[in-house]
Amino acid sequence: xxxxxxxxxxxxxxxxKLAAVVTFILIxxxxxxxxxxxxxxxxxxxxxxxxxxxPLVLPPTVLGFYLxxxxxxxxxxxxxxxxxxxxxxxxTFSGLVVGSVFYSLPFVVQPIKNAILAIGQRxxxxxxxxxxxxxxxxxxxxxxxxxxxxxxxxxxGFAHTVGEFGVILMIGGNIPDQTRVVSVQIYDHVESxxxxxxxxxxxxxxxxxxxxxxxxxxxxxKQSQVNHVF
Amino acid sequence: xxxxxLLLCSGLKAEQATIAIASNFTQPAEQLRLAFEQHxxxxxxxxxxxxGKFYAQIRHGAPFDAFFSADQQKPVELEKLSLTVAGSRFxxxxxxxxxxxxxxxxxxxxxxxxxxxxxxxAIANPKLAPYGKAAVESLKQLNxxxxxxxxxxxxxxxxxxxxxxxxxxxxxxxxxxxxxxxxNKGSSxxxxxxxxxxxxxxxxxxxxxxxxxxxxxxxxxxxxxxxAKIIQSFGxxxxxxx
Amino acid sequence: xxxxxxPALPLSQQLEISCQICRSQFNLKLNTHIPLxxxxxxxxxxxxxxxxxxxxxxxxxxxxNCEIRFAGETWQDKYTFVxxxxxxxxxVFQEASLLEHLTVKQNLDYAIKRARKLxxxxxxxxxxxxxxxxxxxxxxxxxxxxxxxRIAIARALLSQPQLLLMDEPLASLDLTHKNEILHYLExxxxxxxxxxxxxxHSPDEVARLADHLxxxxxxxxxxxxxxxxxxxxxxxxxxxxxxxxxxLQAFVVSRLDKWQQIKVGLKSNQAxxxxxxxxxxxxxxxxxxxxxxxxxxxxxxxxxTKALDSSIQNSLLTEIEKIEPLDDGMQxxxxxxxxxxIQARISNKAVFDLKLYAGIQVYAQIKAAALI
Numbered sequence: 104x105x106x107x108x109x110x111x112x113x114x115x116x117x118x119x120k121l122a123a124v125v126t127f128i129l130i131x132x133x134x135x136x137x138x139x140x141x142x143x144x145x146x147x148x149x150x151x152x153x154x155x156x157x158p159l160v161l162p163p164t165v166l167g168f169y170l171x172x173x174x175x176x177x178x179x180x181x182x183x184x185x186x187x188x189x190x191x192x193x194x195t196f197s198g199l200v201v202g203s204v205f206y207s208l209p210f211v212v213q214p215i216k217n218a219i220l221a222i223g224q225r226x227x228x229x230x231x232x233x234x235x236x237x238x239x240x241x242x243x244x245x246x247x248x249x250x251x252x253x254x255x256x257x258x259x260g261f262a263h264t265v266g267e268f269g270v271i272l273m274i275g276g277n278i279p280d281q282t283r284v285v286s287v288q289i290y291d292h293v294e295s296x297x298x299x300x301x302x303x304x305x306x307x308x309x310x311x312x313x314x315x316x317x318x319x320x321x322x323x324x325k326q327s328q329v330n331h332v333f
Numbered sequence: 334x335x336x337x338x339l340l341l342c343s344g345l346k347a348e349q350a351t352i353a354i355a356s357n358f359t360q361p362a363e364q365l366r367l368a369f370e371q372h373x374x375x376x377x378x379x380x381x382x383x384x385g386k387f388y389a390q391i392r393h394g395a396p397f398d399a400f401f402s403a404d405q406q407k408p409v410e411l412e413k414l415s416l417t418v419a420g421s422r423f424x425x426x427x428x429x430x431x432x433x434x435x436x437x438x439x440x441x442x443x444x445x446x447x448x449x450x451x452x453x454x455a456i457a458n459p460k461l462a463p464y465g466k467a468a469v470e471s472l473k474q475l476n477x478x479x480x481x482x483x484x485x486x487x488x489x490x491x492x493x494x495x496x497x498x499x500x501x502x503x504x505x506x507x508x509x510x511x512x513x514x515x516x517n518k519g520s521s522x523x524x525x526x527x528x529x530x531x532x533x534x535x536x537x538x539x540x541x542x543x544x545x546x547x548x549x550x551x552x553x554x555x556x557x558x559x560x561a562k563i564i565q566s567f568g569x570x571x572x573x574x575x
Numbered sequence: 576x577x578x579x580x581x582p583a584l585p586l587s588q589q590l591e592i593s594c595q596i597c598r599s600q601f602n603l604k605l606n607t608h609i610p611l612x613x614x615x616x617x618x619x620x621x622x623x624x625x626x627x628x629x630x631x632x633x634x635x636x637x638x639x640n641c642e643i644r645f646a647g648e649t650w651q652d653k654y655t656f657v658x659x660x661x662x663x664x665x666x667v668f669q670e671a672s673l674l675e676h677l678t679v680k681q682n683l684d685y686a687i688k689r690a691r692k693l694x695x696x697x698x699x700x701x702x703x704x705x706x707x708x709x710x711x712x713x714x715x716x717x718x719x720x721x722x723x724x725r726i727a728i729a730r731a732l733l734s735q736p737q738l739l740l741m742d743e744p745l746a747s748l749d750l751t752h753k754n755e756i757l758h759y760l761e762x763x764x765x766x767x768x769x770x771x772x773x774x775x776h777s778p779d780e781v782a783r784l785a786d787h788l789x790x791x792x793x794x795x796x797x798x799x800x801x802x803x804x805x806x807x808x809x810x811x812x813x814x815x816x817x818x819x820x821x822x823l824q825a826f827v828v829s830r831l832d833k834w835q836q837i838k839v840g841l842k843s844n845q846a847x848x849x850x851x852x853x854x855x856x857x858x859x860x861x862x863x864x865x866x867x868x869x870x871x872x873x874x875x876x877x878x879x880t881k882a883l884d885s886s887i888q889n890s891l892l893t894e895i896e897k898i899e900p901l902d903d904g905m906q907x908x909x910x911x912x913x914x915x916x917i918q919a920r921i922s923n924k925a926v927f928d929l930k931l932y933a934g935i936q937v938y939a940q941i942k943a944a945a946l947i
Contacts, residue, residue, distance in 0.1 A: 168496070175500035193502035194453055194486040225672055228635050231659040232666035233734045234689035239660075243685070247676050276486030276497070277458055290489065294385030294461045296410060 105303055113280050114288040115307075121196070121284060122264040125203040129211040129260045130253065132204065137215035138241065142227075156213075158206045163269025170202050171274050194276030199284070202270045211260040218252020219245055255319055262315040266308065347374040350547035351396060353387040354379050355403035357491050357509065358426070358534065361567040362401065368563060369554045375547035383490065385461065391416060391539060398542025399552060401425060401534070403490070404463040408537040421538035425555050426569040428532030429510035430467050430524040435499050441522035443475050448505060451484060455497035455506030458487040463532045464494070468507035470529035514568030526570075534569075584610050586647040590738070590772075595640035596627050596794075603627060603794040611646060611738065611770040613786035616802075618775055618812070623791040625774045626669075629742050632772065633666050634659035645738065663691050665731030667741040671723030673715035679726055680711040686734040693735045696767065704766060705729040705759060721752030725759055732767070739771045745780060760784055778809040782822040782867060803842075810918065819872035819907055821918050823944075827860045828852065839866065841915045851912045853889045853944055872907060874942040875919035879929060881938050889941040893917065895933050898926065910939050917941070 107115075136155065140148055158166055173180040174193045180201070184192055192198035222245060230240045246253075268286035275282035277291070285304055292301035354362045359381050366377050380387075380397065387400055388407040392414065402408050405424070411417050432441050432448075440446055448454065457465035465487070472478040488494040491509045498506035498519075513521045536555065542548035554560055561571040589608040596603040603624035609615045619625045630636040632643060634650065634657060643650040650657045673682050687698070702708050705725040715723060724744055731739060744760075745753045757780065764771070764784060775781050781788060781802075788805040790798040790812075798808050806822040825839040835857040840850045853868075860866060881890060893910035901907050906926050908919045917939055921931075931937070 171496060171500050171502060175502050177501065181502075191452070191502055193497070193500075225668070226674055228659070229666075229668070229672045229674065230685070231635065232633060232664060232740075233686045233730065234660050234691065235685075236660050239689070244674065272489055273493070273496075274502075276453070276455070276503075277489070278486060291458065291460060293389065294383065294458075294489070296385070296388065296407075 106299075107303060108300065110279060110283075111285075111288060111300065111304060114283050114285045114304075117196075117280060117282075118265055118284040118286075121199055121203060122261045124200055125207060125264045126211075126257055126261040128200065128204055129207060130257055133208060133211035133256065133260075134215055134253075136208075137212045138219060138245065140212065141216045141219035156209050159209050163206065163267070164273060166206060167202065167270040167273025170205070170270065174198060174201075174274065193274050194278060194282060196281050198274050199271055199282055202274050203264045203267055206267055206270045207260045207263045210263045211256040214252045214255040214259065215249060216252075218249035218255075221252075222248045251322065254322065258315055258319050262312060266312060346546070347376070348545055348547040349376045349378060350398040350542060350545050350551060351378045351380060352399045352401065352548065352551065353391070353395075353397040354381050354401045355384045355387075355534065356381050357403055357511070358401055360515070361426075361511075361564050361569065364563045364567075365555060365560055366551075368559060369551055373547075373550055373554075375550055377547060377551050396541065397539055398545045398548035399536060399538050401536040403534055405533040405535045406463075408535040411537060411539070416540055418538040418540060418543045421552065422535055423537075423552075423556065424533040424572050425536045426534045426564050426571060428464055428467070428534060429526070429568060429570055430464060430471065430529065430532065431508055431510050431513045432505060432522045432524060433495075433498055433508045433513055433519055434505045434521070435501050435519040436504070437519055439520040441505065441520055443477070443522075448477065448481060451504035453486050453497075453503040454481055454484045455486050455488055455494045455503035455508075457491045457494045457507070458489055462490055463534075464491045464507065464509055467524075467529035467532050471507070471524050474528040509568070511568035584608070584612075586644075588612060588646065589644075590632070590646075590770075591642070591644040592628075592632065593642040594628065594631060594638070596624060596631065596636075596638045598624070598627065600624075601627075601794040603791075605791075605794075605796050607789065607796060607799055609772065609789070610787055614764055614771045614773050614784050615787040615789065616773045616775055616781040616785035617789045617791060618778070618781050618809075619791035620776055622793075624794045625791050626742055628791070629740050629772065629774050633664050633740050634662050635666075660689075663693075663735075663737040665734055665736035665739045667724070667727050667731050667739070667744045669743045670747045671715070671718075671720060672727060673718075673723055673730075675715050677715075678711070679707065679713050679715070679718070682715070682726060682730050683711075683733055686730045690733060690735040691737075693737075695735055695769070696732045698733065701729045701732045704732075704762060719752065720748045721755045724748065724752075724756050728759065728763065732763075732769075736769070739769050741771060741773045743774050743776070745775075745777070757783065778812045778820070778822070779869065782806070782809050782869060807916070810916070819901075819918050819920055821870050821872075821916060823868045823870065823915065825853075825866050825868050827862045827864045827866065829862055830857065832857070839868070841868075841912075851891055851915055853891075853941065855944060869945045870917060870941060871943070871945075872918040872920035874944075875910075875917060876940045876942070877908065877910075877919050877921060877925075877929065877931065878938045878940055882940065885940065887940045887942055889944070891917070891939045891941070892936060893939045894936050895931060897933050898931060910937070912939060 140152060171193060172178050174191060175181045176185065181191060192201055226244050227240050230244050235243060266286065271282065271284055271287055275287060277283050277287055285308060289301050289304045292304065362379055370376060384403045384407050388411065391397060391400060391411060400408065408422050412422060434441060456468040459465035459469045469478065472481060486497060486503055488497055494506050495508045495512045497503040498508065536552060538548060538552055564571055588611045590611055591608050593606045594603060600622045601624040605628065617625045617628065627636060631638055631641055637656060642652045649655050650662055674685060677685060705728060707726055707729055710718065710722055710726065745756055748756060773784060785802045788798065788800060788802050789796060790808060798805060803824050810821045824842040826842060828838040828840045830837050836854050837857050837860060839853050839855055891912040893912040896909040896911050899907045904923055905920050906923060908921055908931065910917045910919060919939060
């Protein structure tokens with residue numbers, strides 16, 4: 104039934120690879136941010152909260168545009184990569200990873216933060232009075248209790264990266280096997296009037312997105328007594 | 334006064350047309366409109382966007398009276414679908430290709446420069462944009478396509494190509510003359526016109542606009558000498574149908 | 576109020592607190608030394624700042640204007656803040672606070688794994704004391720409030736603390752469970768040697784458990800004394816909850832096994848007071864043992880003559896010290912029984928009919944005296 108071209112398949116594989124790498128990094132990076140946001144009383148939390156949430160309201164092209172500028176040799180990211188003797192990030196898989204991490208950050212930080220907030224201060228205080236250090240409290244109290252939040256975060260981070268388009272369009276350069284992900288491939292099909300192929304890939308995306316959201320909501324319904332992620 | 338005088342004398346009714354314009358033609362189009370409306374009772378409304386999206390929208394009944402595409406292919410396709418007024422299609426502008434770098438003071442001519450200093454070379458996606466196709470043809474013509482192929486990065490349109498080079502994520506790129514002329518910075522080399530098939534940008538009167546006097550008049554105006562002057566001032570070339 | 580009331584204690588047996596906590600509800604200002612011996616109760620109404628004080632001692636709250644030294648070791652001053660997990664404390668919260676994702680056994684293990692390197696309390700001793708052996712396999716959600724609190728106390732002990740902090744551990748329990756836990760707390764007090772700071776707004780609990788009493792009122796320390804000098808304060812405290820009562824320190828004089836009664840003598844701090852005696856139901860205490868009594872004002876009636884034909888056995892000759900109107904058509908009469916103050920709650924009409932006034936002698940008939 105499906106008649107996908109090798110380029111389509113390569114775009115699918117690349118997209119899944121990107122989403123997996125990005126999700127992994129986001130969980131590692133998003134967890135301490137979420138923990139800090141959920142527990143700190145610092146005034147800086149509102150600033151960080153706003154920064155993390157920016158991709159939710161900004162058009163992806165704005166984010167992509169600034170990333171493109173930042174990755175150039177005169178931009179801050181470009182300066183950094185030059186100082187580290189690395190190649191430029193624009194038009195590379197690593198560049199997409201960096202962009203996607205920014206772009207999907209709120210989708211990972213939010214559910215983890217909410218799950219940690221739902222645990223409340225009390226169990227953490229109990230653990231502290233029993234001699235548990237902050238790291239110990241994180242591992243022994245937060246991780247087991249916030250499991251549903253982490254799962255939601257991973258699924259949403261993955262799905263959102265798969266569905267990402269604007270940022271990748273801006274910094275990707277449309278290179279097969281490196282930066283040409285499914286959404287860009289669909290765009291190309293549409294723009295070059297290849298509507299059949301566009302349909303097939305779009306249909307796959309639609310089904311994927313629906314199934315993912317269905318799983319998240321069903322899982323959350325089961326967990327709803329424990330905590331609320333949305 | 335002049336407008337109302339014309340209106341009375343010719344017995345014309347003032348009409349309004351909605352015209353879809355490829356984004357890269359935004360500025361010349363605005364100038365054309367200003368010039369046109371000075372001598373016409375009609376008013377023109379523009380909608381700017383990507384030619385591919387306009388094509389899809391027009392196929393599905395979008396309310397446009399005329400369409401200025403960034404290429405020739407899409408108006409031709411619409412013609413085949415009988416969504417246009419037969420014989421109305423014409424090339425309103427010819428794109429001119431430039432090799433460009435944001436760094437000033439570089440001699441980019443192929444005689445003196447093999448372009449190997451660039452780690453990335455930006456071109457518009459040849460599948461989507463006539464400028465991209467022209468860039469690939471030009472590289473072929475110079476026998477450099479195979480050498481430089483791995484350095485190519487593809488932008489979705491000519492505006493993005495310019496961005497890639499401007500941000501210096503790509504050191505050089507094949508951009509439109511209109512961009513180089515308007516921005517006037519960095520270093521450039523004009524690609525000779527015979528290196529690639531002409532980059533034709535076609536306009537067409539759509540079925541919906543076949544009775545719209547405003548649209549008809551604006552298309553006619555765009556073929557005039559006055560219009561050609563405006564279009565050329567933005568770095569485009571024009572055919573002698575003007 | 577300064578801590579001159581117990582100046583003799585060495586530093587190693589004191590918790591020094593000097594604290595200023597500003598909140599919207601109260602402005603706590605405190606400077607005292609709490610003896611690290613037995614139970615020190617901090618009594619006050621809600622909003623008096625007592626929970627904030629306890630949390631500050633625990634390191635759960637960090638207020639910059641506080642200095643805390645435990646047995647000479649600085650827990651907090653301008654430059655130091657020892658985090659909660661490094662202070663050697665056990666903390667029992669007001670509401671049950673078991674880790675819900677762990678079983679009872681795992682909750683205890685959580686404490687054991689992180690215990691300070693002292694083995695004051697063995698697992699066996701603690702589980703026996705709190706009688707939690709049968710509950711070990713259960714999840715917290717299946718337990719009653721009383722059971723949860725017992726486990727919370729056991730868990731706190733198993734972390735081998737040097738100081739046990741309890742924030743109204745009975746407040747969220749119903750009466751039955753309250754009594755159950757009180758019983759365990761008394762056992763804890765007699766069988767386990769650990770200083771306890773106990774927060775409460777119940778005069779009963781305080782009178783029953785405390786060895787030393789701090790009273791906070793709107794963030795101010797209004798009393799800081801050993802419990803035997805604090806009963807009068809508790810007596811006034813009972814008036815606020817409309818259950819006027821007096822607390823008395825007593826000792827067993829003799830036993831009357833035939834009638835299952837004991838004779839107790841009231842202790843007095845007043846010089847020149849002659850002893851007063853009461854008969855109580857035998858509770859197994861031997862002569863010489865000390866005990867605390869609570870006599871509710873509503874259980875005391877007044878008669879002008881010694882009633883020889885009454886079923887009420889305990890009748891003391893007293894002098895009326897003062898008569899104060901209560902707001903419900905009743906009067907509170909303070910009686911002095913040779914140096915011991917007792918209160919009686921009498922209707923306006925009875926006061927009028929009997930022509931009671933301060934200075935006359937009457938017999939106080941005590942219907943019941945509760946051992947606490």
